[in-house]
Amino acid sequence: MKSFVRGVGVWGLCALLLSACGDGYSDPISGHQVGAQSPKATVEVGRIEVRISRVVASRKIKIPNTYAFRFGWTSDAYDRRNRARGLRQPTERDWQKYEASLVGGRVKSKGAAVVVKSQRKRERRTKFKPVVTRGGKIAFCNDTWGGKYGCTTGLSLTRAERLRLTRAALAKTQPRCKIGQIDPPKVAALHPEGMKSGKLSVVATIICP
Known part of the structure; x- marks a missing residue:
């Protein structure tokens, strides 16, 4: 700093x-x-x-x-907290399954692809990486800083x-x-x-x- x-x-x-x-x-x-x-x-x-x-x-x-x-x-403390709760970062397979689940939930295939593309872009630029929930969804840190500051x-x-x-x-x-x-x-x-x-x-x- x-x-x-x-x-x-x-x-x-x-x-x-x-x-x-x-x-x-x-x-x-x-x-x-x-x-x-x-x-x-x-x-x-x-x-x-x-x-x-x-x-x-x-x-x-x-x-x-x-x-x-x-x-x-x-970011390190956040990762440790997730690991302690049994959560992990998504793999390529997780992203594919997540996109398929969106289509299964009546989201059009093109719309699901756009959603996943946007989230994967966010994954690359944030230091607080998303995790796979126990329900198979991919979740980002739910903060009040828009993912930009913390x-x-x-x-x-x-x-x-x-x-x-x-x-x-x-x-x-x-x-x-x-x-x-x-x-x-x-x-x-x-x-x-x-x-x-x-x-x-x-x-x-x-x-x-």
Whole structure:
């Protein structure tokens, strides 16, 4: 992983550009005035992958230096979890059987081929590989990141574990900085549902010397 210092530099440049040329973050349809950018740094802490994103607001609104820390499995931990549950990655034969099962389920042959082709393309580009279920189906990680940023299937973390992971990720990327306020009210107030920590995330201000 590249240095978080370099990542912060990129975020800082983006923030300047957004301030000069755009709104930073605003969604006139939903009314959201704050949101997290795409992850710019990723850190592995044991079995957990921590994705770090800067939280930005409309250019007319000032918020404290805030980041979102989101948690998912590392690809190795996800594979170990699957093996422990008796699941395996699909073979060529499994893909053929899966396509035949789609046709048997009244999906047209051409449509089934398109579905399998799409899923096999996804298999090649994701590090969280699909598994063959006990019913013979092929299943991908059912996460909220669209398969692009991570995998959270079956992951459960206590609040204490989330805070420990946040501090560990910050120590790996910006050791001179520390966690400030968790769920800063000024930031949460800009989002209708509240821009705050969830079951697999921490939103916090960052204090650096």
